Amino acid sequence: MNRTSPPSHSAAQQEVCSQTLPLNEFLTFKIVALANALQTQVTRHYIAPVTPVGLTEWRLMGLLHQHGETHAGALARISLMDKAQISRSLQPLIDRQWVLRRVDPQHGRRHLLSLSEQGLANFNQVLEQARPFQAALLNALSAEERAALDQIMGKLVRAAAVIDAEATRRRGPDSAAVPAE
Known part of the structure; x- marks a missing residue:
């Protein structure tokens, strides 16, 4: 019986492959869908x-x-x-x-x-x-889940800023999507 060695990272630590990521797994699609429903x-x-x-x-x-x-x-x-x-x-x-x-x-x-x-x-x-609607949404999560969500959202905002800065650096400062005042 030929066994392969287990991956070096746990499933939670494995990177997502940008070449095979299905459209329905795009984080932006999921977040926009949730935001649209709530809005x-x-x-x-x-x-x-x-x-x-x-x-x-x-x-x-x-x-x-x-x-x-x-x-x-x-x-x-x-x-x-x-x-x-x-x-x-x-x-x-x-x-x-x-x-x-x-x-x-x-x-x-x-x-x-x-x-x-x-x-x-x-x-x-x-x-x-x-306010009651927003409180009901937040109360669907435990205190730990709310703290984790805040931490995750902050991490994603920071990651998006880094990715945006890197893309802007590669294309040049005149390519920034949001016009400066």
Whole structure:
């Protein structure tokens, strides 16, 4: 009987082969599918019944709530969204006077953005509805699983940044996907 020697790494430590990785195992596909399912639920059950804005607008309101007065370029960097998408999504909020815009005294061509009182009230109304949903999702995991998920997500974010930096270095700095302000 001819036996092969066991692999030097355990199954958990074996590297994934980039040449044979099936499409349905792409981490980006799995994460996007989960994110899309959760976003649909949040929009349908918590945002739409309370306010006429969409998920992207509500997220921008959340970023303004979290970071305070800032400009569109900073929102683009924080959210990893395109500045044009940010601009399109902000305009209805500005039109409703939920987001206030004023010229940045430090940079005359830039505008500072902040939530108005009405914008904050609308944001908080949705937040109040969404918190139990988010808590229920997190409570589907044990405390150890939540800590592991946080650790894994952080590790993936760092790995993605390293991979992106290496790809940018190989192609040159002008190939960066996210435009600088």
